[in-house]
Amino acid sequence: MLNIVFYFQVHQPYRLRPYKVLDIGTDHNYFDERLNREVVRKVGDKCYLPANRMLLELIDRFEGRFKVAFSISGVAIEQFRAYYPEVLASFHELARTGCVEFLGETYYHSLTALFDRDEFISQVRQHRSLMEAEFGVRPIVFRNTELIYQDQIADLIWEEEGFKVILAEGADKVLCWRKPLYAYHDYNHRLFLLLKYYTLSDDIAFRFSDRGWIEHPLTAEKFVSWVDQLTVGENGGRNLFLNLFMDFETFGEHQWEDSGIFGFMRHLPGRVLEKPHLAFAWPSDVIDIVNYDPEPLSFTEPVSWADSERDLSAWLDNEIQRNAAEAFFALFPRVRANGDPELLATARRLSTSDHFYYMSTKYFQDGDVHKYFSPYDAPEQGYLYYINALADLEERLG
Amino acid sequence: MHILMITWEFPPFISGGLGTACYGIARALLNQGVKIDLVLPTREAVYFPLREPADVDRLPARPFYPVPVPAAATTTAVIAAAAAVEPNTDPGPATPTPPADIFPSLPAGEATVIRRLETYGLIPYPEAYITPALADRPLFEPPVLAGLQPMLHDDIRTVEHYMEVAAENLFRKVRELGNRVKRLAAAIDFDLIHAHDWLTVPAAMTARAVSRKPLVFHIHATEFDRAGGPGDERVHKLEYLGLATADLVLAVSRYTMEMVANRYRVDPARVRVVHNAFNAAAAGDGRRRLFRGPTVLFLGRITLQKGPDYFLDIARKVLERQPETRFIMAGSGDMMNRMVHHAAYHRLHHRFLFTGFLNKDEVNRIFDATDIFVMPSISEPFGIVPLEAMARGAVAIISKQSGVAEVLKHAYQVDFWDIDEMVDTISRLIDNPVELEKMAAAGQAEVAAIQWDDAAEKIVAAYREVTC
Numbered sequence: 001m002l003n004i005v006f007y008f009q010v011h012q013p014y015r016l017r018p019y020k021v022l023d024i025g026t027d028h029n030y031f032d033e034r035l036n037r038e039v040v041r042k043v044g045d046k047c048y049l050p051a052n053r054m055l056l057e058l059i060d061r062f063e064g065r066f067k068v069a070f071s072i073s074g075v076a077i078e079q080f081r082a083y084y085p086e087v088l089a090s091f092h093e094l095a096r097t098g099c100v101e102f103l104g105e106t107y108y109h110s111l112t113a114l115f116d117r118d119e120f121i122s123q124v125r126q127h128r129s130l131m132e133a134e135f136g137v138r139p140i141v142f143r144n145t146e147l148i149y150q151d152q153i154a155d156l157i158w159e160e161e162g163f164k165v166i167l168a169e170g171a172d173k174v175l176c177w178r179k180p181l182y183a184y185h186d187y188n189h190r191l192f193l194l195l196k197y198y199t200l201s202d203d204i205a206f207r208f209s210d211r212g213w214i215e216h217p218l219t220a221e222k223f224v225s226w227v228d229q230l231t232v233g234e235n236g237g238r239n240l241f242l243n244l245f246m247d248f249e250t251f252g253e254h255q256w257e258d259s260g261i262f263g264f265m266r267h268l269p270g271r272v273l274e275k276p277h278l279a280f281a282w283p284s285d286v287i288d289i290v291n292y293d294p295e296p297l298s299f300t301e302p303v304s305w306a307d308s309e310r311d312l313s314a315w316l317d318n319e320i321q322r323n324a325a326e327a328f329f330a331l332f333p334r335v336r337a338n339g340d341p342e343l344l345a346t347a348r349r350l351s352t353s354d355h356f357y358y359m360s361t362k363y364f365q366d367g368d369v370h371k372y373f374s375p376y377d378a379p380e381q382g383y384l385y386y387i388n389a390l391a392d393l394e395e396r397l398g
Numbered sequence: 399m400h401i402l403m404i405t406w407e408f409p410p411f412i413s414g415g416l417g418t419a420c421y422g423i424a425r426a427l428l429n430q431g432v433k434i435d436l437v438l439p440t441r442e443a444v445y446f447p448l449r450e451p452a453d454v455d456r457l458p459a460r461p462f463y464p465v466p467v468p469a470a471a472t473t474t475a476v477i478a479a480a481a482a483v484e485p486n487t488d489p490g491p492a493t494p495t496p497p498a499d500i501f502p503s504l505p506a507g508e509a510t511v512i513r514r515l516e517t518y519g520l521i522p523y524p525e526a527y528i529t530p531a532l533a534d535r536p537l538f539e540p541p542v543l544a545g546l547q548p549m550l551h552d553d554i555r556t557v558e559h560y561m562e563v564a565a566e567n568l569f570r571k572v573r574e575l576g577n578r579v580k581r582l583a584a585a586i587d588f589d590l591i592h593a594h595d596w597l598t599v600p601a602a603m604t605a606r607a608v609s610r611k612p613l614v615f616h617i618h619a620t621e622f623d624r625a626g627g628p629g630d631e632r633v634h635k636l637e638y639l640g641l642a643t644a645d646l647v648l649a650v651s652r653y654t655m656e657m658v659a660n661r662y663r664v665d666p667a668r669v670r671v672v673h674n675a676f677n678a679a680a681a682g683d684g685r686r687r688l689f690r691g692p693t694v695l696f697l698g699r700i701t702l703q704k705g706p707d708y709f710l711d712i713a714r715k716v717l718e719r720q721p722e723t724r725f726i727m728a729g730s731g732d733m734m735n736r737m738v739h740h741a742a743y744h745r746l747h748h749r750f751l752f753t754g755f756l757n758k759d760e761v762n763r764i765f766d767a768t769d770i771f772v773m774p775s776i777s778e779p780f781g782i783v784p785l786e787a788m789a790r791g792a793v794a795i796i797s798k799q800s801g802v803a804e805v806l807k808h809a810y811q812v813d814f815w816d817i818d819e820m821v822d823t824i825s826r827l828i829d830n831p832v833e834l835e836k837m838a839a840a841g842q843a844e845v846a847a848i849q850w851d852d853a854a855e856k857i858v859a860a861y862r863e864v865t866c
Contacts, residue, residue, distance in 0.1 A: 021726060021753045022763055024688045319742040327747035380738045390748040391724070395689060 002181070002231050002240040003281035003289065004272060005194060006068040007143070007167060008248035010048070010091075011109050012040055012076045013354035019385040019392075028396065030389040031349065040083040047252035048080075052090040054251075054262055058269050059099045066269040067099045067280050070248070071143050074107030074123075074130050075352060088134075095135040101282040102131050104139035104163065110351035111315060113144050113153050114302065115329040119336070123348070124160060141283040143167040145353050147196065147245065147305035148312065151298055154186035154193075163191065165283050167245065170195035171303045171310045178297075181230060181240040183290045187298035192286050196245040196305060200226065205246035209259035217260065220267035224275070231277060238292050241281065245305070307362070315356035320383040325356055327390050338397050347393060350386070358382040399861055400433040402588040402605060404579060406597040408438055408457075409758075410512055411520050414699060415674075415782050416618050419650070420594055422677045423616075425454045426854030432861075435586060437601070439575045441519020445582055457511055459518065462582045568597075569632065576600035583608040589865055592857075594618060596633050599640035606643065612864035614857075615644035616672075617654060622661055623777040626702045638662050645864045648672050648857065650780040651801025657779070670860050673805050675850040676785040685791055688767040691722035692828045695768040695792070697761065697783055698775075700731035705774035705797065705814050707733070710740055712772065713750050715821040720828050721749065728753040728764055765790035769834060770824055774814045775800055784809060785848060788841040793834055795823055805848065808841040 017032035058066050072091065080088040094100045106112060106123035107130060113120045124142070131139050142163045144153055149168035157163045170180030180195040203223070207213045215222065227242060234240060247254065255261040272278045281289065306314040316322055328350060335347040359379045403424065407417035424434055428451045436446040436457075444459045579601040583591075591613045593602030599615075606613040620637055621629035628634070641647055641662050647669045649655040655671050658664045687693070694716070696709040706727060713725040727737060727750070734752065741750040756764060765771075771787035771794045778800035785802065788794050788809065796803055797814040812819045827834045 021688065021728075021751050022760055319739050323742035323745050323747060326745060330747065380735055383742070384738065384752050384754070387748040388751060391689070391751060394748065 001277055001279060001289075002227065002242055003279050003285065004227070005241050005243045005281050005283055005285075007103065007243070007245045007283060008068065008070050008250075009143075009246070010070055010076050010248045011073040012036070012043070012079050013109065013352045014075055014079070014349045015039070016355065016382065016385045016389065018381075019388045021388055021391075024388060024392040025395055028346075028392060030346070030385075030392070036079060037083040040079050040087070043249060043253050044080075044084040044087045046257070047249050048084075048087045049090055050257070050262065051248065051251040051265075052087075052094055054266060055094060055100075056090075056097065058266065059094075059097045062269055062273060064099055065273055065280065067101070067282055069101040069103055069141070069282050070094075071103035071105050073105060073109040074127050075109060075349065077130060077134060092135070095137070101141065101284055102135050102137050102139055103167070103283065104128055104131065104142045106145055108348045108351050109145050109353055110348070111145060111148075111325065111353050111356065112351055113148065113156070114312070114316075115325065116332060117156060119332065119351070120156060121160065123351075124157075138162060141165040141167065146314070148302055149299055149304075150302040151187045151300065154188065154191055158186075158188070158190045164287055165192040165194060167194050167196070167243070167283060168299065169303050169305045169310055170198055170243070173301075173310075174297060174299055174303060178295070179233075181234075181242060182238065182292075183241055183286045183294045185294045185296040187296050189296050192290070192294065193297060194241055194243050194283055194286060196243050198305070200242065201244045201246050204244065204261075204264075205250045205254065208250075208255045208261055208264070218264065220264055220271045223264075223268065224271040224278070227272070227278065228275060236292075239289050241286060243283075306357075313362070314360055315353055318359070318361045318379075320361075320380065321356050321359045324359060324383055324386050324390075327387060331390060331394055334397055335393065343393070343396060350389060350393070355382070355386055359386070399431070399590075399858070399865075400588045401427075401435070401590055401592050401861070402437065402583065402586075402609075402611075403434050403592045403594075404437045404575075404598040404601050404605065405594040406439055408436065409454075411515060415780070416595060418677065418782060419618060419674050419780075421454055422675055422850040423853065423857065424448060425451050425677075426675075426850035427857065428453065429851065430854050430858055432854075432858065435588060437575070437579060437582065438518075438520060439571050439597075440515075440578075442517070443578060443581070444518050445586075455511070457515065459514070462585050572597055572600055572636075576604045580604045580608055590614060590861055592616060592861075593640070596621070596636040596640060599636045602640065603643055612645040613643065614646050614648060614860060614864060615640045616648040616650075617641070617658060617779070618650050619779045620654070620657055620661065622657060623779050624701075624703050626776050644668075646670065646860055648860060650674050651804055653799070653801045653804065654779040657777075670856065670863075672853050672856045672860070673801065673848075674780045674782055675848045675853050676782050676789065676845065677850070685766045686763070689724040691724050692720070692769045693724050693726065693767055694770045694772060694824060695726050695728060695764060695787070696772055696774070697728040697756075697764065697787070698773070700727065700729050700734040700737055702733065703776055703778075704731075705776050706731075706737050707740070708774040708814060708817060708820075709772055710737060710744075710750070711817050712774070712820050712824065713741075713746060714744050715817065716824050716828075717746060717749055719825055723749065723824075723828060725750045726753060726764065726768075727751070728756055728761070730755045761786070762790065765792055768792040769838075770795060770827055772820065772824075773797055773800065773802075774820065776814050778802065785845045788838075788845045791838050791842055793827060793837045793841060795820055806841075806844065808837060808844045810837075 014031045015035055016030055019030050055068060104124060105127055107127040108123055110123060112123055128139060131137055140162055142157050147169045154166060157166060180197045184193040186193055203218060208218055210216055230242060251261055302312050303310055304312060316325060332347060335344055359382055361379050405420045407413060409417050409421045412418060427434060428448055434448040436448055444461050446457050446459050448454060583605040588611060590611050591602055591605045594616045595618050602613055621633040641658055641664045647664060649658060649669050649671050651673060652671055655666060655669045659666045696706060698704040700706045716723050738752060765787050768787060769792060771784060771792040773781055773784050773796045775781060775797045776799060778797060780801035784794040784796050794809040796809050796811055798811050799814050803811050810823050
């Protein structure tokens with residue numbers, strides 16, 4: 001049996017406004033409310049609402065045989081509540097079908113796992129409480145920000161009661177000759193690991209509308225025929241897991257509606273379920289349906305799902321990213337000790353990984369080209385607003 | 399006395415100290431009764447007749463086509479000039495008087511002035527400098543190129559080409575200004591020409607040739623200062639031409655006089671030193687801190703000449719001893735990105751901040767929050783900024799390689815390269831708030847006495863030398 005495990009990431013950061021040095025001490029609002037509202041409304045219309053409607057129809061049609069998993073960051077939920085309540089309602093509606101699993105993550109979609117273990121655990125617990133309050137479920141599957149995973153994270157998650165499964169990237173450098181189709185254990189044999197099958201995931205998430213791609217256009221039939229072939233090598237009757245992990249914004253945002261992405265997704269479950277040896281599963285199903293003793297895998301170095309490097313270089317590569325992250329995590333314990341809940345919530349919004357992602361210079365050349373770009377296009381601009389905000393935060397600590 | 403003043407920038411559109419200085423000089427000259435016809439690198443054929451001190455803010459403009467307009471004349475120039483004139487001013491055939499102000503009843507609000515100046519083709523951030531990136535330094539060094547795919551080489555060549563074109567644009571504008579002044583100098587009457595810095599040299603020389611009036615060339619900075627050594631050869635040649643053809647040279651400091659004497663072999667007997675002053679800003683609403691900790695400021699173009707890298711080194715060393723200190727690098731320039739990355743590389747966290755370009759009001763607010771102002775310029779012909787900072791209560795530490803050092807007693811003077819001395823001075827001031835306060839008060843009193851009127855008197859004396 002091959003089980004297709006769909007997991008969709010839903011996340012929206014609090015983007016920074018142009019926060020200037022002269023704002024320090026007088027204006028403590030670091031975030032661009034107008035922009036954030038605009039983005040949430042736009043993505044809500046193009047992706048969240050139509051895609052949730054589509055999933056609801058599919059769940060109805062296949063009466064429980066089609067199931068998916070979501071991981072929704074706390075900051076995304078906050079912004080849905082503030083800027084587009086209908087989006088949050090549509091996730092509630094999906095939750096009520098009982099065919100959707102909700103995963104655990106850090107509330108602030110943060111890099112805390114790499115810098116501050118106590119804060120990491122706090123944010124995981126905060127997110128779990130949110131899932132209980134919003135959807136009435138207690139996640140037992142964990143996925144860290146941007147699928148960043150290494151052995152120490154398994155140890156931290158194991159100490160949190162209730163988590164049984166972790167999702168990670170099926171990176172070649174860890175798997176070597178192994179296939180990402182099997183369930184694995186963490187290096188201490190305590191938690192299940194499900195690894196993203198990145199070629200087939202990225203066929204949907206990145207290549208779907210690429211007209212230069214030799215397989216374009218991708219149809220549900222073609223995709224299922226590829227999936228079908230994956231089972232050929234398995235003669236021992238072991239249950240396989242095809243882990244298709246992607247941003248939920250793939251539907252209608254990264255891949256526009258006119259690319260046919262919704263039509264593809266509407267046809268896919270029917271084509272899959274025609275085949276007797278194919279099914280859909282949640283990540284947590286691995287606990288019950290794995291029928292072999294999983295091999296332990298050790299991730300000595302951090303692995304993520306970002307960029308071709310699949311490491312931390314999207315967030316922590318150049319000097320400005322490192323300085324910003326080190327400055328934040330050096331300051332943060334003092335914010336927590338200060339005890340002001342509003343200050344703490346603001347600081348935590350600054351722990352979101354996206355801030356560091358915007359500072360990436362991988363695709364920019366140094367020099368004075370920056371002045372030809374608008375502030376938001378230059379990685380240094382985002383960085384300067386960020387450290388200005390940190391400077392103000394420190395002044396507020398008293 | 400009626401002068402034709404040619405400059406490249408004038409508030410509100412400025413990119414450096416030149417515009418600020420011209421503003422102070424013009425206002426003080428008007429106070430002395432000098433009439434000024436101001437010429438700026440506008441795209442439209444206008445000049446700015448300044449007759450009273452308040453005109454420096456109003457900037458009344460006048461098109462300069464000498465218009466005996468015959469009814470049949472339909473050249474585009476005349477149409478353009480007529481169209482620019484208010485419909486009720488009749489430039490009729492029999493009226494040889496110059497057209498009135500384009501907008502006679504202009505409110506003095508700065509926003510209106512800005513909007514109007516933009517219609518004349520002035521740009522808010524005039525390109526007054528050939529930055530190293532725009533000049534002869536390659537955009538990418540050979541080791542970078544070696545690792546790249548051939549396709550990317552084409553992209554780099556394209557970028558380099560456009561950068562060259564940008565530099566060429568500056569020279570094209572310099573040439574255009576010269577052509578325009580040729581018509582203007584023939585159309586209006588004046589006693590002498592007062593031109594500022596190399597960008598106006600072709601225009602000034604043209605005006606001198608057309609009008610046969612004396613030329614006073616005012617040198618605010620040389621290419622040696624800007625480039626920190628030999629710079630763009632074309633600029634050097636223009637500076638030399640200006641210095642050689644002028645009837646009298648004004649230098650903003652003895653430092654600059656020595657520079658033109660040593661580097662351009664100008665006879666010091668033909669040079670008069672006129673120190674700059676500064677424009678006392680409208681009194682602010684007092685000092686307002688941004689940070690609880692001591693605040694140290696750099697303000698200026700972030701470019702080699704100004705020594706921003708020295709400021710960064712100073713910050714590193716002070717922060718090792720006094721981590722509660724906050725450093726601000728204000729301004730923009732070709733080295734800004736490099737400074738941002740260097741400060742990050744040294745992990746100065748959020749203790750070293752950048753403001754980007756600041757307008758006049760923001761500059762004052764940053765001064766109000768500053769305890770110690772540092773000007774580590776490698777070569778500063780004058781350097782008005784420390785005066786402005788001191789007037790608002792900051793203590794200044796200035797490079798000995800500056801003109802302003804000649805007029806200041808209550809500022810610490812240190813060689814720009816002597817980082818340890820600068821660090822010791824800053825650290826000592828931080829540890830001794832009493833000394834800091836005493837020095838700030840003394841400095842504030844000292845700069846209050848520095849007036850453009852003194853400079854204007856010297857300038858008028860120079861005018862007399864060439865016109866009598």
